[in-house]
Amino acid sequence: MTQATEGMVGGGYYDAHSSFQARTAASGGALLAKAVEALTLPANGQVTVADYGCSEGRNSMAIVGEALTLLAARGASDMAVLHNDLPTNDWGTLAANLAGPDSYLRTFPTARPLFAPHGFFERVTLPASVTLGTSGSAAHWLSAQPPGIDMPRSLYRSDAPPDQLPKIVAQAAGDWTAFLSARADELQPGGILLVQMLGSDDSVDPVRVSAAALMGLMNTCILDLVDSGEIPAEVYARYCFPVVPRTIAEATIAVTGLLADRLELLHCGLTAVPSPYQAAYEKSGDAAAFARDYVAFTRAFSESSLRDGVFRFARGGADAAADRMYGLMQTALAARPDAYPFDDLTLAVMVRRKPVPSSWR
Numbered sequence: 001m002t003q004a005t006e007g008m009v010g011g012g013y014y015d016a017h018s019s020f021q022a023r024t025a026a027s028g029g030a031l032l033a034k035a036v037e038a039l040t041l042p043a044n045g046q047v048t049v050a051d052y053g054c055s056e057g058r059n060s061m062a063i064v065g066e067a068l069t070l071l072a073a074r075g076a077s078d079m080a081v082l083h084n085d086l087p088t089n090d091w092g093t094l095a096a097n098l099a100g101p102d103s104y105l106r107t108f109p110t111a112r113p114l115f116a117p118h119g120f121f122e123r124v125t126l127p128a129s130v131t132l133g134t135s136g137s138a139a140h141w142l143s144a145q146p147p148g149i150d151m152p153r154s155l156y157r158s159d160a161p162p163d164q165l166p167k168i169v170a171q172a173a174g175d176w177t178a179f180l181s182a183r184a185d186e187l188q189p190g191g192i193l194l195v196q197m198l199g200s201d202d203s204v205d206p207v208r209v210s211a212a213a214l215m216g217l218m219n220t221c222i223l224d225l226v227d228s229g230e231i232p233a234e235v236y237a238r239y240c241f242p243v244v245p246r247t248i249a250e251a252t253i254a255v256t257g258l259l260a261d262r263l264e265l266l267h268c269g270l271t272a273v274p275s276p277y278q279a280a281y282e283k284s285g286d287a288a289a290f291a292r293d294y295v296a297f298t299r300a301f302s303e304s305s306l307r308d309g310v311f312r313f314a315r316g317g318a319d320a321a322a323d324r325m326y327g328l329m330q331t332a333l334a335a336r337p338d339a340y341p342f343d344d345l346t347l348a349v350m351v352r353r354k355p356v357p358s359s360w361r
């Protein structure tokens with residue numbers, strides 16, 4: 001396993017099953033307005049918006065469109081949009097979305113979309129070139145498995161054994177610093193980055209970790225395959241689901257510490273974003289539909305990572321193992337629809353690139 005994920009499930013599947021991520025993006029509307037208000041607009045009116053971890057683009061279209069509207073209202077005249085994700089992302093669907101009815105190009109036909117297929121833990125574009133950076137539901141992904149991880153019976157930050165948790169937290173800390181450091185290179189002086197990602201609340205004991213119940217169910221279902229001999233136990237022991245919801249302190253420390261000479265923290269806070277799948281179930285009472293939609297959402301973001309790290313080692317092949325595991329999840333959710341809530345806490349972080357001191361030029 002080389003990297004944490006190859007991206008979301010493609011072919012339009014992620015777009016069709018990411019209404020939770022769409023809600024997360026929408027919940028950041030007021031912060032996006034503040035970000036555009038607080039950034040330094042280049043004197044020539046030429047701006048670049050970068051969206052980091054854009055996936056297939058349905059949700060990206062909405063947030064970028066909103067950003068362009070706000071920037072145009074501030075006087076931006078020429079606009080470029082850099083869409084960033086991994087090289088293995090479904091770029092074809094993104095291109096189709098750009099040509100589709102919900103594209104920001106309908107409103108801003110002179111804006112120029114650019115693709116940046118490169119991991120966001122490194123610089124993905126030229127230094128000092130980005131006016132506004134956004135990133136939705138992406139920066140919680142790790143770059144790779146935490147080195148030396150050994151978790152035979154658990155999957156995630158919330159259920160990791162005490163001797164393994166520090167490895168997970170250390171990997172997340174290093175990755176976050178790398179992510180921010182790359183953005184500090186790319187942002188123009190006075191440029192702003194707004195990140196929304198999964199969060200954890202450590203003001204309560206035990207720490208409240210976003211999606212803990214869902215990941216607990218996923219762990220139970222994978223262990224079913226491990227205990228039946230379908231998946232080798234030593235393979236599962238080396239795998240941790242490579243998404244880490246950070247606490248406010250964990251998100252803040254890199255900005256106020258190592259990167260304090262380059263970045264200024266404007267906002268860091270947690271907000272609960274309700275699960276649309278739970279809301280639909282409460283309205284309809286249809287447990288089967290709830291289980292189907294909740295599993296499709298889970299599959300869209302998790303399957304690529306689980307295939308590479310776990311399912312490809314299954315005795316009966318990756319396809320059968322994936323279908324079996326997600327099938328088990330669906331059965332459990334239909335039987336007990338209230339037992340595994342998504343329980344999200346979205347962590348929003350806004351930073352501004354400090355001006356480069358004249359003595360450095």
Ligand SMILES: C[S@@+](CC[C@H](N)C(=O)[O-])C[C@H]1O[C@@H](n2cnc3c(N)ncnc32)[C@H](O)[C@@H]1O
Pocket residue numbers: 005006007008018021022025052053054055056059060084085086089118119120121135136137138139141142143301
């Ligand atoms: C859940 S999707 C979010 C997509 C979109 N921003 C949204 O709000 O719906 C997470 C995205 O982050 C991308 N991602 C994960 N690790 C990445 C990395 N190292 N570099 C660039 N993109 C990455 C994934 O490929 C995926 O497309």
